[in-house]
Amino acid sequence: MRVGLEAFVMLATALFAVGLFGALSKRSAIMVLMSLELMANAVNILLVAASRYVTPATMDGWFFAVFSLVVSAAEIGLGLSLVLALYRKVRTAELDRLDTLKG
Amino acid sequence: MMLAAIPLLPAAAFAVLAPMSRALRNSAKTVSLVAMTGSLVLALVAFAEVWSARGGEGTHAVFHAFLPIAPGHAFGFGLLLDPVSAVMLLVVTIVGLCVQVYSLGYMHTDERVGWYYAVLSLFSAAMLAVVLADNFLELYMAWEIMGLCSYLLIGFWHTEEGPRKASIKAFLTTRVGDVGFGLALAAMFALTGSFAFDVVLPASAGWAPGAATLVALLLLFAAMGKSAQFPLHVWLPDAMAGPTPASALIHAATMVAAGVYLVARALPVFVASGVALTVTLAIGIVTALLGGTLALVQHDIKKVLAYSTISQLGYMFVALGTASEVAALYHLVTHAFFKSLLFLGAGVIIHATHTQDMREMGGLRRKMPVTTAVFTVGALALAGVFPLSGFFSKDEILASLLRGGHYWFFAGALLAALLTAFYVTRLWVRVFWGTGSDHAHEGHRVMLAPMAVLAAITAVIGFASVAFAGFLGHEGEWPEVGLAAASTLTALGGIGAAWWVYSLGGVDTEALKARLKVPYDVLVQKYYMDALYEAAFVKPYEAAARALAAFDLGVIDGAVNGVATLWVRATQVSRNFDVNVIDGAVNGAADAVVEAGGKLRRLQTGRVQSYQRLIVGGLVLLLAWVMVLWPLLKAALKGA
Numbered sequence: 001m002r003v004g005l006e007a008f009v010m011l012a013t014a015l016f017a018v019g020l021f022g023a024l025s026k027r028s029a030i031m032v033l034m035s036l037e038l039m040a041n042a043v044n045i046l047l048v049a050a051s052r053y054v055t056p057a058t059m060d061g062w063f064f065a066v067f068s069l070v071v072s073a074a075e076i077g078l079g080l081s082l083v084l085a086l087y088r089k090v091r092t093a094e095l096d097r098l099d100t101l102k103g
Numbered sequence: 104m105m106l107a108a109i110p111l112l113p114a115a116a117f118a119v120l121a122p123m124s125r126a127l128r129n130s131a132k133t134v135s136l137v138a139m140t141g142s143l144v145l146a147l148v149a150f151a152e153v154w155s156a157r158g159g160e161g162t163h164a165v166f167h168a169f170l171p172i173a174p175g176h177a178f179g180f181g182l183l184l185d186p187v188s189a190v191m192l193l194v195v196t197i198v199g200l201c202v203q204v205y206s207l208g209y210m211h212t213d214e215r216v217g218w219y220y221a222v223l224s225l226f227s228a229a230m231l232a233v234v235l236a237d238n239f240l241e242l243y244m245a246w247e248i249m250g251l252c253s254y255l256l257i258g259f260w261h262t263e264e265g266p267r268k269a270s271i272k273a274f275l276t277t278r279v280g281d282v283g284f285g286l287a288l289a290a291m292f293a294l295t296g297s298f299a300f301d302v303v304l305p306a307s308a309g310w311a312p313g314a315a316t317l318v319a320l321l322l323l324f325a326a327m328g329k330s331a332q333f334p335l336h337v338w339l340p341d342a343m344a345g346p347t348p349a350s351a352l353i354h355a356a357t358m359v360a361a362g363v364y365l366v367a368r369a370l371p372v373f374v375a376s377g378v379a380l381t382v383t384l385a386i387g388i389v390t391a392l393l394g395g396t397l398a399l400v401q402h403d404i405k406k407v408l409a410y411s412t413i414s415q416l417g418y419m420f421v422a423l424g425t426a427s428e429v430a431a432l433y434h435l436v437t438h439a440f441f442k443s444l445l446f447l448g449a450g451v452i453i454h455a456t457h458t459q460d461m462r463e464m465g466g467l468r469r470k471m472p473v474t475t476a477v478f479t480v481g482a483l484a485l486a487g488v489f490p491l492s493g494f495f496s497k498d499e500i501l502a503s504l505l506r507g508g509h510y511w512f513f514a515g516a517l518l519a520a521l522l523t524a525f526y527v528t529r530l531w532v533r534v535f536w537g538t539g540s541d542h543a544h545e546g547h548r549v550m551l552a553p554m555a556v557l558a559a560i561t562a563v564i565g566f567a568s569v570a571f572a573g574f575l576g577h578e579g580e581w582p583e584v585g586l587a588a589a590s591t592l593t594a595l596g597g598i599g600a601a602w603w604v605y606s607l608g609g610v611d612t613e614a615l616k617a618r619l620k621v622p623y624d625v626l627v628q629k630y631y632m633d634a635l636y637e638a639a640f641v642k643p644y645e646a647a648a649r650a651l652a653a654f655d656l657g658v659i660d661g662a663v664n665g666v667a668t669l670w671v672r673a674t675q676v677s678r679n680f681d682v683n684v685i686d687g688a689v690n691g692a693a694d695a696v697v698e699a700g701g702k703l704r705r706l707q708t709g710r711v712q713s714y715q716r717l718i719v720g721g722l723v724l725l726l727a728w729v730m731v732l733w734p735l736l737k738a739a740l741k742g743a
Contacts (some may be wrong), residue, residue: 024716032712095708103707 008049029083029093033076036045040072106182109145109192110235110245112138113199114228117221124217131217132207135224139203142231143196146189153189154574176293181236183300186484186574187432191205191234191364194439195357199227201350201553205447206549209348209454219259219346226252230357234364238298239291242365243284246329249358250277254347257342270342276338280328280362287321294318300368307372319372319379323386325710328724330362330416333390337632339413340397343405350405351446354410356439361420363435378605384424384617388515390417393630399529400626404449407530411485412442414519418500421516427503429572429579434500436571437492437564441484445558449476451546451554452534461530473551477558482531484561487594489587495565497569498582498590505586517593526596532605673711735740 015038022035044065051061087093116138120131127134203223210216229252258270292298294314295306307315309441326332331339341352352361366373366383373379394414401407415438420433451474456464468475484491495577497520504513545551572579582590603609616623628634706717 020719024712024719095712098711099709101707102709103704 005049005053008045012042012046012049015039015045027096029086029096030080033079035074036079037072040068040075044068044072067070071081077086079098104360105145106149106184106203106235109142109196110150110228110231112141112228113133113224113231114146116224117228120217120224123345124215124221126217130215131220132203133551135220136200136207138205138224139196139200142227143200146192146196146231149184150189150193153186161691163471173284179238179299180241181237181299182235182424186237186576187364187428188234189366190432190436190571190574192231194436195227195230195234198356198439198443199223199230199352201557202348202356202443202447205351205450205550205553206346206348208547209450210346213346215259219256219349222252222255222259223349223352226256226353226358226404230361233361237300239288239300239303239369240298243281243288246284246325246361246365247281248354250281250329250360251273253277253342253353253358257345259345259349263344269338269344273338273342274333277328280325280335283321283324283328287318287325290314290318290321293644304369304371307375310375312376312378314651315372315375315670316378319369319376320382322369322372324378325360325379325384326362326366326420327386328362329365330359330420331390331536331696332362332386332417332420333393334632336364336394336413337629337636340401340406340409340629343403343409346465347405347450351407351443351450354409355446356443359412359416360419360435360439363423363431366420366423367431370423370426370428373423380424380426383420384509384512387417387420387422387517388512391421391519392515392522393417395519395526396524396584396626397629399522400623402461404452404461404464404530404534405446405459405633407461407496407526408442408445411445411523411526412438414523415442415485417518418497418519418717421512422500422503424512425500425503425507425509427506429575429577430496430499432575433568433571437484437561439495440557440564441481441491441561442495444477444481444554444561445485446552447554448474448481451550452478454546454550455543461533463539464534465537465671466535467543468535470543471545474554476544477554478535479531480558480561485527487590489591490562490565492561492563492565494587494590494594495568495582498587499568501590502583502586517589520593524594525601528542528598528601529605532601536606550708573660600673 019035019038019040019042022038023032026032026035047061047065047068049061051059051065055061083093086098090098092098113135114689116135119134124131153474164278175632206219206223213219226249229248233242233249236242236245245663247405254270254274257273258266260266261270288298291303294310295303297303307318328335339354339359343350345354373383391414392419394410394412396408398410398414401410415434419431419434419438421430422434450462451471452467453459455471455474458464480491484493487493501516501520503512504510504516569579604612625631636693708714
C-alpha cells in the first residue's frame with residue numbers, strides 16, 4: 001500500500017490541532033511551550049511531505065524544514081529561559097495567574 | 104504777589120491740615136497760627152502801602168485772565184487793594200489771629216482740634232479773598248466757601264442733634280439768599296458783560312432804574328441771607344451751637360459782616376436805583392428793632408449776643424440805606440472788635456460756669472476780675488458809651504440818618520440804641536453782679552490775652568473815626584454835641600433802666616411777664632417766625648420729600664425691581680436649558696464613552712491564552728468568510 005500526501009496532511013492537521021488545543025488550554029507554561037513545539041513540527045511534516053510529493057526534483061521543502069527546526073530549537077531555548085526567569089520572579093509558571101496586564 | 108499771599112497762607116494751612124487733621128492734631132495750631140500771623144504781617148504792610156499812597160489809585164493786580172465764561176469774555180482772577188479792602192484785611196486778620204490764639208485755650212481738650220484749625224484757616228482764607236476780590240464772581244466763590252466753613256463750624260460737634268440741625272438750617276437759609284446773588288450775577292453780566300467792580304459799578308449809573316433796582320435788590324437779598332437780616336435772620340441764633348470762638352469770628356465779626364461789605368461795595372448800584380436804598384433802610388431798621396427786642400427775653404448768654412449781632416448788622420444796613428458806606432463800614436469795624444470781644448468773654452464765662460444760661464450765673468466779677476474788666480469795655484462799647492468805639496460809629500449812623508432827613512428812622516434807630524443798652528446791661532447784671540457762680544475761676548492767660556488786645560482796640564479805635572472817613576476818601580467830622588448828647592442820654596437811659604430793673608429790683612419781672620403775657624410770648628416765640636417757616640417751608644418740604652420717597656420706592660424702585668425679577672426669571676430659564684440640554688449632551692456623550700469602556704475592558708483580561716483564543720477564533724471566522732461564505736455569496740449574486 002502506498003501512503004499518499006493526504007495521509008501526511010491529515011497527520012499534520014491532527015498534530016496541529018492537538019498542539020493548538022494544548023497551547024490554548026494548558027495552565028503550565030512548559031506544557032504550552034511543548035504544545036507550540038507540536039504545532040511547529042506539524043508544519044515541518046507538511047513541508048517535508050509537500051517537498052516529497054509536489055516537487056520531488058528540487059526538494060525545496062527540505063530546506064525550509066531544516067530552517068524551521070533550527071529556529072524552533074532557538075525559540076524553545078529562549079522560551080524556556082523566559083519561563084525560568086519568570087518563575088524566579090513570581091514563583092509560578094501557571095499562565096492564568098499571570099494577569100498583571102488585566103484592564 | 105505779596106497781596107495774593109494774604110489769603111493763600113491760610114489756604115495753604117488748610118491744604119496741609121485738612122487731609123491729616125488727626126495726624127497733625129498737636130501741630131495744627133502752630134501751622135494755622137503761623138499762617139495767620141503771616142497774613143497779619145502782610146496785611147499790615149498792605150495797609151501801610153495804601154495809607155502812604157492816600158488819594159492815589161488802589162493797587163489792582165490781575166493774575167490770569169482765564170476761565171472763558173462766554174464767547175469773547177474771559178474771567179480774570181484779580182485782587183483789588185483799595186482803602187476799603189485794606190481796612191477789612193486788618194480787621195479780618197487781627198480778629199482772626201485773636202480768635203485762633205484764644206482757641207488754643209478754648210479748644211485744647213477737643214479731640215478734633217486739628218480739623219477745627221483747618222476749617223478756621225480755610226475760613227480766614229475765604230474771608231480774605233472776599234475782601235480782596237476785584238469782581239463779583241470771585242467774591243461769590245469766596246462767599247460760598249465761607250458759607251461752607253460756617254456750616255462746618257456750626258456743626259462741629261456733629262454727634263449732637265442740636266448743632267447738626269443748626270448747621271443745616273444755617274446753610275439752607277443763607278443759600279436762599281445766595282440764589283439772589285447768583286441771579287444778580289446773571290443780571291449784571293447781561294447788562295454789562297462783566298463782573299468786575301470797575302466795569303459794573305460805573306456803568307450802573309447809566310442803567311434803567313428798573314435794571315439797577317433789580318440788581319441791587321438781588322444783591323441785597325444775598326446780603327440779607329449772609330448778614331442775618333429780617334426775614335432771613337433765623338439761622339444766626341441757632342448758629343450759636345458751634346464752638347464759641349468760631350461764633351466770635353464767623354457769626355459776629357467777619358462772615359456776617361460780609362453782607363454789609365457786599366452792599367457797601369455795590370453801593371453805586373443802590374444809589375442808581377434809589378428804591379433799593381429805601382428798602383435797605385427799612386430792612387435795616389426792622390432788623391435792628393427785631394434783634395433788639397428779641398435779645399431782651401433770651402436767657403442763653405450766646406443767644407443774647409447773637410440777637411445783638413443781628414440788631415447791630417441791621418444798624419449797618421440802616422447806614423447803607425442812607426448811602427453812607429463810611430458809617431456802615433466804620434460800624435462794621437468797631438462792631439467786629441467789640442462783638443468778638445464779647446463772644447470771647449462769653450466763652451470764658453461758659454468755660455468757668457459750665458452753663459450758657461444766665462439765670463445760673465451771677466457774681467462773676469469777684470471770681471473773674473480780668474474777664475469782667477474786658478467784657479465791660481465791650482459791653483459799654485456795644486451800648487454806645489463815650490469814649491468807646493461803639494459810641495462814635497453809632498453816632499455816625501445817627502448823623503447820616505439826620506443828614507438824609509429820615510426822622511422816623513432816626514427815632515427807630517434811637518429806640519434800637521436804647522434796647523441795646525438795656526439788654527446788654529441786663530446781661531452784664533445777670534452775669535457779673537449779684538451772687539451765684541461761686542466755683543468759677545478766671546480763664547487762662549492764653550484766652551485773656553486776645554481779649555485784652557481786642558478791648559484795647561475797642562477803647563481807642565473810636566478816636567480814629569475822622570481819620571477813617573478821610574482814609575476812605577470822605578470828609579470826616581466829629582460828632583455834633585447835640586446828637587452826641589442825645590445818643591449818650593439814650594444809652595445811659597437804657598443802662599439805668601436795666602440797672603433799676605435787674606440790679607435794684609425796681610420791677611418784679613415775673614409780675615411784668617404775667618401782666619404782659621401776650622407780648623412776652625410773642626418775643627419768646629421769636630415773633631413766631633421759626634414756627635411760620637416750619638409750617639410754610641419745612642413741613643411742606645418734608646411732605647413733598649415723603650411723597651417723592653414713596654414715589655421712588657413704589658414706582659421707580661418697583662420698575663427697577665420688576666426688571667430685575669424678569670431678568671432673574673430669564674436667567675433661570677437659560678440656566679435650565681444650559682444644565683439640561685447643553686450639559687446633558689456633553690455629559691451624555693461622556694457617560695456613553697465611560698459605559699462602553701466599562702463593557703469593553705472585560706475583554707482585556709491580561710491572560711495570554713484568552714488573547715490567543717480570540718486570535719484563533721478570529722482566524723477561524725476570517726477563514727470561514729474567505730473560503731466558505733464569500734464564495735457562496737458571490738455565487739448567489741452571480742446567479743441572481
